[in-house]
């Protein structure tokens with residue numbers, strides 16, 4: 001069963017009078033439990049694609065079904081609800097709230113989901129333990145290493161049990177050892193059945209995924225499925 | 230849940246930029262401080278005025294002869310003892326009438342000689358003025374009719390004659406060549422305005438007029454009006470009587486003046502009103518300026534935190550959640566300013582009450598009201614920046630550098 005089905009998606013930006021075609025017709029499906037890497041040169045449209053399938057943005061043309069529900073026509077708060085329930089984001093530069101503890105950062109999606117405080121605390125603690133940070137829950141981001149910060153961000157992405165975990169260059173700001181640890185975490189999550197879409201420049205990282213989609217100039221150049229690693 | 234998150238976020242961000250936040254609220258502080266000081270000072274001043282009005286059990290009007298202008302001066306009609314008698318005989322209003330005749334004379338006792346103000350009046354003079362006797366007696370109506378040469382001393386006169394008022398009771402003094410017997414001395418009254426009743430010697434009206442000054446022209450007639458009549462009603466009656474006595478035809482001007490002492494309190498009320506108006510103006514402008522300052526700082530805050538807003542939206546924050554967060558921040562900022570303002574305003578008001586010897590009373594409603602009002606200023610001026618934040622496109626906001 002496909003979690004994601006995108007059909008001939010395009011995305012145009014207008015920069016003054018100039019039209020930028022960031023995506024020029026992209027079609028693919030992603031099944032439940034897949035671990036996918038999206039690769040491509042800078043400016044090829046990877047982040048644009050992630051924004052659309054992450055429901056941060058709507059395509060200019062084409063359709064997008066998430067869990068068999070058409071979402072390409074939705075707007076504003078409807079998309080906010082879907083992002084909250086179905087999607088977890090991990091960013092290259094972590095995007096943690098600097099003045100909040102790890103625990104508070106992880107609780108944030110649950111606040112917007114409307115859980116009561118006890119449930120928020122319980123789920124956030126569980127998830128932080130899952131990423132190996134049970135002893136760092138009350139630390140502020142500035143008191144954590146880069147790898148730990150990224151794990152807080154991963155816990156935040158996972159805390160509301162999303163259908164898909166998106167990661168845009170999650171290891172881009174980390175040294176290779178820490179990056180490796182974070183990748184190990186992704187593998188574990190994948191093992192537990194989590195659908196993961198990972199955007200990366202690095203072949204090594206991409207090599208760890210089951211399937212690699214290459215994008216160039218807003219089009220899919222290749223879509224290669226590998227046998228289990 | 231979103232509400233308490235918004236409040237903690239608001240407090241966090243205010244704390245993070247504490248100095249900037251406090252500077253932003255200065256105008257709000259000034260605004261609310263003015264409101265509180267105004268309400269406090271206004272109510273204390275009002276109370277002081279009310280007290281001074283009720284202290285005087287009845288209202289007193291004073292009638293004076295017109296000061297004739299230029300050549301008219303010679304023709305100006307004086308007020309006389311018979312005018313006062315006419316007022317006494319008129320029984321429309323049961324007022325008390327106290328004519329006063331006043332001049333300076335030399336006063337001799339033993340080897341001492343001083344120049345002194347002499348007031349001729351009836352027994353009612355002391356009642357209307359509220360003077361009390363310390364030793365001896367007031368002169369009576371019979372003393373007046375008999376033109377007796379008796380006198381009552383103000384409390385200082387004795388000392389001015391190098392003795393004490395008590396010692397002078399029953400003694401004879403020489404006033405302008407006429408011998409008077411001292412029959413009483415007043416309690417100290419204290420100076421009121423330009424004259425000090427303690428430095429004056431009091432004699433019966435007709436004695437003064439016939440034996441001392443040789444004139445029946447009086448300097449003023451005081452009319453004490455009972456509370457059941459307004460000063461305006463009393464003035465109309467006084468006018469009616471005196472116009473008849475002075476043969477003033479219809480359409481002609483009065484040749485006397487009536488002063489309403491309550492005019493002074495009216496004046497004070499007016500001054501208080503002007504003062505309040507001024508403070509309301511300051512308060513209004515300050516709150517307005519404060520509101521704009523808060524709006525400005527909120528716009529800066531929204532720009533600074535664009536990526537945070539993008540992130541919150543990526544995590545599922547609805548437009549309303551973002552809107553609420555920034556409105557609460559603006560409102561909290563203004564309420565903090567309001568509370569500081571209340572503290573400053575009450576301190577200012579407290580100082581004024583100490584100096585003016587007033588009662589310190591700030592109505593609780595004024596405190597709550599001005600804090601709520603500053604909150605409303607925050608709401609009003611915070612909405613636009615908050616809407617800008619809520620409308621941000623999450624994808625664009627996340628890319629923002």
Ligand SMILES: Nc1ncnc2c1ncn2[C@@H]1O[C@H](COP(=O)(O)OP(=O)(O)OP(=O)(O)O)[C@@H](O)[C@H]1O
Nearest residue numbers: 013014015020022041042043044045046047048049
């Ligand atoms: N909001 C926007 N307005 C205008 N142009 C945009 C916008 N977002 C992206 N683009 C353009 O669309 C193209 C694709 O950008 P995108 O961010 O998807 O690239 P990318 O593959 O993620 O690159 P990188 O590897 O450097 O992150 C680029 O040419 C970019 O300049």
Ligand SMILES: [Mg+2]
Nearest residue numbers: 046047048168
């Ligand atoms: Mg990118």
